[in-house]
Amino acid sequence: MTRRHVIIGAGHAGAAAAQELAKAAKSGALEAEIILVDADAGLPYERPSLSKEWLTADTFPESAPHDWAAGGIAFHGGRAAERIEAGSREVVLEGGDRLGYDRLLLCPGGMPRQLAVPGGEACHVLRTAADSRLLHAALRKGGHLAVIGAGVIGLETASSARKLGLEVTVIEAGERVMARSLPPEISALLQSRHEAAGVKFLFGAGITGVTTRADGRQVVALKDGSVLAADLLVAGIGFDADTALAAAAGLEIDRGIVVDGDGRTSVPGIYAAGDATVFPGPSGARQSWQTWQHARRHGAHVARRMAGLPSDYAPVHWFWTDQQGINLQVLGDPLGAGDSVLRGDPEGAQTRLYLEEGRIIGAVMIDQGRDTRPVTALIESGAVLEKGLLQDPSVQLRSLNARKAVHA
Ligand SMILES: Cc1cc2nc3c(=O)[nH]c(=O)nc-3n(C[C@H](O)[C@H](O)[C@H](O)COP(=O)(O)OP(=O)(O)OC[C@H]3O[C@@H](n4cnc5c(N)ncnc54)[C@H](O)[C@@H]3O)c2cc1C
Structure with missing residues (x-):
């Protein structure tokens, strides 16, 4: 019997899941209709490129169109899922269309955290190709970029901006770069590479507000009473899993959508994978990873388990970053x-x-x-x-x- 597998989110986890199901269908291991839905019509693209080569490219790259149908996947791009009706096993799309499902996989990723101070909305953030395109254009005007947050996204943006010749200051509340993922000796080495390339750092610096002057420049007010004027602001201050759809459907949430080792959520028939999830990590404790490799592998693994196919996932955490x-x-x-x-x-x-x-x-x-x-x-x-x-x-x-x- 053909079962309908609906996947919400065609980012790295959702796309890998759809491809895995399509492969299983092609091999005869599964009889499935595969439907992939994403609010972003421009997918697929490699999200890690958005803060790296896409920002420094002379012309902002266009994502190459992908023939999903040729792979046996029905792609609904530019359609946000608004609601899940778990009782009747239906997803309600923007505009009211309903999609029935036998199995549903949620891969909604998440949102960059906004700077929560008065005027903080003036900061660029980076998650989608549209965000990167806006920043690409803004960087071409040159001047002084203030990056808020010395994590991966902030530092990659700082690196790209230096390549383009902007003056760059990184404002960080903590005492060193990438402190959540790097040991102090590696933070020190990375910081020295940025400084050698001309990036300035303000550590231990809290922000109380941002104001936009009449000439368009932005002024960042710091907790110690000092101010920093910049032409452009980017916030790379963290990420929140997108749990809205899942929470409204009654799924268990704990900073992310809670799943078991097979990607099952607390509601029968609904699975989840990728950045948006909290899953049993190598130690068995609940873990959430926001990395490209995990999203792809987790998506593929959960798709196989959702389809009743064998799969193991015992990952070693891995990520990369390119800076300076x-x-x-x-x-x-x-x-x-x-x-x-x-x-x-x-x-x-x-x-x-x-x-x-x-x-x-x-x-x-x-x-x-x-x-x-x-x-x-x-x-x-x-x-x-x-x-x-x-x-x-x-x-x-x-x-x-x-x-x-x-x-x-
Ligand atoms: C700028 C940037 C640079 C990065 N660099 C690196 C790196 O160097 N190395 C590394 O390991 N990782 C990197 N990452 C992280 C990596 O890209 C993510 O971990 C990965 O994209 C997560 O995949 P995902 O499928 O879980 O979520 P996403 O790729 O975010 O995909 C989620 C998708 O769900 C869609 N969606 C959400 N809600 C709905 C809805 N209601 N209806 C329909 N669609 C919906 C969204 O439009 C989105 O396309 C980077 C991320 C960013 C943003």
Whole structure:
């Protein structure tokens, strides 16, 4: 019997889910009608490009049209889902059309946090191609950019703006860059790269308000009484999962849509995947990850489980960022470790392994992407490793995987 699978959100999780279902249908493993709905008509595009190469491109890129139908997917672009009626298994779209479903997958991602001070709405945010297009145009006017927040989005924007020749100041409430995901030594290195490229930082700086002057310049008022005048403001101060639709339908919410290991929500027939979810992480505790790889893999995994197909998902957390000409990749939990080993140049290309009781639990690679695979395998293996071997530059990390556990 053909079952209708409706997916709301065609971002990285939703698109991967739709493709996985289409693959299963093509192979004969599933009889399914696959419907993908997104409020954004311009998808698909790679969201990570929005703060990187799309901002610095001479002409703002147009996303290439995609032939969803050829892949067996019915795409409803530019249609927001307004309501879920779980009792009758229907989704109500903007304009009133109803879509019945046998299984529903929610992949709505989330929204960038707005600066919650008077005048804060003057800040650009970055989530969609439309946001990036607006910022692309604004950056071309040059001048002084103030970035609020020294996280990934803020720092990538700072990097792109320096490439375009703008003066850049980053205002950060904390004491170092990317403090939630990087150990202090990597924050320091990254900050020094930004400073070498001309970015200025204000740390420990709270904002009390933003005013727009008659000449169009914006003035940011800081808690210490000082002010900063800028031509353009960007806020990269965090993300909130989009839980509105799910909450209104009675699904359990805990900062995100709560799902089990198969992506099941608390309401039968409804699943969720990607940035919007809170799922059982590697330790079993509820976890929420906002990364490209997780969104894609989680989407594909949940799609398979939703279709009753076998699938396991035991991920090692991974993300990358590109800033000031360096590629930084982060694996696992480098902040939770008691010990570390440096392989490479302390000021440049390097892999830092973070250890707990002889086991690698996290790593940071700077311009050393080739180490990502072997280090992921070492984290997954849980092997206790001899520190001397890890420190020895002549020992290839992949050879340690081949030897399996090397006991201290
Ligand atoms: C600027 C930027 C740079 C990034 N850079 C990196 C990076 O370098 N490395 C990395 O690992 N990750 C990066 N990420 C994070 C990564 O892009 C996200 O983790 C990923 O996009 C999450 O996928 P998702 O499908 O869960 O959500 P999204 O990709 O956000 O997709 C959600 C979709 O749901 C749609 N939607 C929401 N509500 C409705 C509704 N009611 N009806 C219909 N449609 C709806 C939205 O329009 C959206 O298209 C970046 C993100 C941004 C914004």
